[in-house]
Amino acid sequence: MTLKISxxxxxxxxxxxxxxxxxxxxxxxxxxxxxxxVAALQAGRAPFHEPGFEELLRRGLASGRLRFTTDYxxxxxxxxxxxxxxTPQQADGFGADLSHxxxxxxxxxxxxxxxxxxxxxxxxxxxxxxxxxxxxxATIEQVAGVRLMWNPEFLREGFAVQDxxxxxxxxxxxxxxxxxxxxxxxxxxxxxxxxxxxxxxxVMGYEAAELVKVSANAFLATKISFINAVAEMCEAxxxxxxxxxxxxxxxxxxxxxxxxxxVGYGGGCLPKDLRAFLASAExxxxxxxxxxxxEVDAVNQRRRARVVTLAAEMLGDLAGRxxxxxxxxxxxxxxxxxxxPALDVAARLLEAGAxxxxxxxxxxxxxxxxxxxxxxxxxxxxxxxxxxxVVLLTEWREYRDLDPATTRRLVDMPRMIDGRNVLxxxxxxxxxxxxxxxxxxx
Ligand code: UGA
Numbered sequence: 001m002t003l004k005i006s007x008x009x010x011x012x013x014x015x016x017x018x019x020x021x022x023x024x025x026x027x028x029x030x031x032x033x034x035x036x037x038v039a040a041l042q043a044g045r046a047p048f049h050e051p052g053f054e055e056l057l058r059r060g061l062a063s064g065r066l067r068f069t070t071d072y073x074x075x076x077x078x079x080x081x082x083x084x085x086x087t088p089q090q091a092d093g094f095g096a097d098l099s100h101x102x103x104x105x106x107x108x109x110x111x112x113x114x115x116x117x118x119x120x121x122x123x124x125x126x127x128x129x130x131x132x133x134x135x136x137x138a139t140i141e142q143v144a145g146v147r148l149m150w151n152p153e154f155l156r157e158g159f160a161v162q163d164x165x166x167x168x169x170x171x172x173x174x175x176x177x178x179x180x181x182x183x184x185x186x187x188x189x190x191x192x193x194x195x196x197x198x199x200x201x202x203v204m205g206y207e208a209a210e211l212v213k214v215s216a217n218a219f220l221a222t223k224i225s226f227i228n229a230v231a232e233m234c235e236a237x238x239x240x241x242x243x244x245x246x247x248x249x250x251x252x253x254x255x256x257x258x259x260x261x262x263v264g265y266g267g268g269c270l271p272k273d274l275r276a277f278l279a280s281a282e283x284x285x286x287x288x289x290x291x292x293x294x295e296v297d298a299v300n301q302r303r304r305a306r307v308v309t310l311a312a313e314m315l316g317d318l319a320g321r322x323x324x325x326x327x328x329x330x331x332x333x334x335x336x337x338x339x340x341p342a343l344d345v346a347a348r349l350l351e352a353g354a355x356x357x358x359x360x361x362x363x364x365x366x367x368x369x370x371x372x373x374x375x376x377x378x379x380x381x382x383x384x385x386x387x388x389x390v391v392l393l394t395e396w397r398e399y400r401d402l403d404p405a406t407t408r409r410l411v412d413m414p415r416m417i418d419g420r421n422v423l424x425x426x427x428x429x430x431x432x433x434x435x436x437x438x439x440x441x442x
Pocket of ligand 1: 156158217258259265266269273
């Protein structure tokens, strides 16, 4: 069944969702208040780096099933409206800023016609604190025939298309899961091709659906900080964290994923969702129960500081020393520099007086905005020229594949900090490098 679908907020999540829904055969319109973003997408250009997305976008546009607008009036007759708006960290606190979501709901409510036949479904996909859906429902459901569901999104940057079209599970939040609810059948119709491929869908209360999402991200952050805390123990005792992590991960109950020690997590989601979870728990009077998440955040910050300490151990005074930072994005296959550990470390090294150069295959624009254009160099070879120290902070394939002998000829002094544990220290030492890795003894 082809449905008329709108996606409000076509940032990362919304744009991928809109193109994916068109791929499933629906008739989709994406809306954003930013005309430049709308124009780029309408012209088939992805405003961010995401493997596979641009092809999907172009296929959708060519099929006539996908278009973009800035005008809410054009959405009025859709059957299902997805909300893909961002919920950034508040400017003056840890909580989530819901203002984009609230203003979108108000703009949508103003154009929705009261339907007495088929229901209109509004489906939230943004990451929100528990309690948000119920309060938004109270506003939007005042329009006759409108129903709200919460359907959190679990996509990872770099795998966004794959995660949207073949998710691990679909979570549907409804006001009361014990009551038969026709909104479930409507969302099932949207996702029919996924459900036919045996994707499991779980129906639960609004608050549970909201909590699945924030606790998933808090758990992932905790898992990373856990291994990074062990990495500190390894540095202190002479153990190698990659040995510990490998053996730990072979226990099925623990698993290998998100157990890579290094400079820690960043990005637009894990850090802010962890803090929003803390703020929300405080508001509900259970802050103490999740107090350990403050430590998770602190361990993550400590790893960044550790890189600067290591650099000082290797170079002595950092003032005026040429340091090349490999990587600016918060992770490989992304041009996203939000809360990027690599850029944060680069900024700390700059502050300590070092002459820092940063390079990245995709995130140079973001790096230049944060550090200044004079700090950014395109191309690995040019960036490495004349370095006293190289610091690998985002594990792009091309950095993992660097050859120690060839790289040595490019730099002034063969010194390396591997902030992601992706280089073989023995191989680099044999080629004459002094190399330090996070979580491995010198
Ligand atoms: C994360 C979640 O993984 C998604 O499930 C979720 O949907 C998304 O946030 C969101 O809320 O929108 P993403 O931010 O794309 O996805 O990035 P991740 O792949 O989770 O990586 C986060 C950070 O952890 C990166 O900086 C990465 O380098 C770091 N990381 C990851 C480690 O330091 N060690 C690991 O073992 C794994």
